[in-house]
Amino acid sequence: MLIADCTSKLGEELVTQLLDSRACVLTIGKSDYDESKRIGPCERLIETGVDELTVRTVPTVVAFVGEGVGKLDSIVFNNYMGPTPEALSSVNDAYSSSILDTLSFLHPLIRNGGSIVFCGPLDAHVEVRPAFHTKLALAVLAAVADHWAAVLGPRGIRVNVVTPYQADDQRPREGFPLRVPPSLNEEDSSEHDRLTSQVVARTAENVLFMASDTSRPWSATQLFSDGELRVITRRPL
Structure with a gap:
């Protein structure tokens, strides 16, 4: 993956859960996987040497995977934090184009029958109208997932979205936002951190579930934190 x-x-949580399950993980950006858990060098944790996945760096990733790894079972796009309030439309469009261009390079590396999972942002970057921001971010991911589910469907590759929010209000089950407000005291801050960890762990579990064959044949769907699964679009068979 x-x-x-x-x-x-x-x-970090995805890396931890994958390695604990004995899976092989390719990383973009430096992983802080707990070194104390390693008996020796972890051959299943493979660093690509790329700090950030962009259209500019994706050829390096493609070359690395093609030469040293081969086919991928799945790709997780957990790098979207949502549009900023200063330029909602332009950021929205720019991100969609970036992901489409990135996947144009990456999808040949995915084995037939593999999977792609997009993750909704865990934290809004805005203090005002966070629900609107969240819905817009999820709409971007849904549109991209819908497009690629149709393109890659003939190869049996499934494309889905996982969000840390509930289906009704699209807020994390354990609280929103995930960043600690400056007004919180030490006790409240500790509780906030605990709840944030729960949200992250649950989201990672859902991502790994949707990436696995257990969730087959679902594609072009969105999984919410409360377990609700929604079809992004219905295409004629």
């Missing part, structure tokens, strides 16, 4: 961002909390 290739993880698009191993520097975030979700990326």
Whole structure:
């Protein structure tokens, strides 16, 4: 599995859960996997040497995977934090184009029957109208997933979206936002960190579930934190 961002909390949790399950992980960005858990060098943790997945760096990733790894079972795009309030439309369009261009390079590396998972942002970058920001971010991911589910469907590659928010209000089950507000005291901050860890762990579990063959044949769907699964679009068979 290739993880698009191993520097975030979700990326770190994905690496941990995958390695604990004896899977092989390719990382973009430096992984902080707990060294104390290693008996020796972890041959299943493979660093690509790329700090950030962009259209500019993706050829390097493609060359690395093609020469040293071969076919990928799945790719997780957990590097989207949502549009900024200053330029919602332009950032929205730019991100969609970037992911489409990136996948144009990466999808030949995925084995037939593999999977792609897009992750909704764990934390909004705005203090005002966070629900609107979240819905817009998820709409971007849904549109990209819908496109690639149709393109890659003939190869049996499934494309889905996982969000840390509930289906009804699209907020994390354990609280929103995930960043600690400055007004929190030490006790509240500790509780906030605990709840944040729960959100991250649950989201990682859902990502790995949707990436696995257990979730077959679902594609072009969105999995929410409360377990609700929604079809992004219905295409004629």
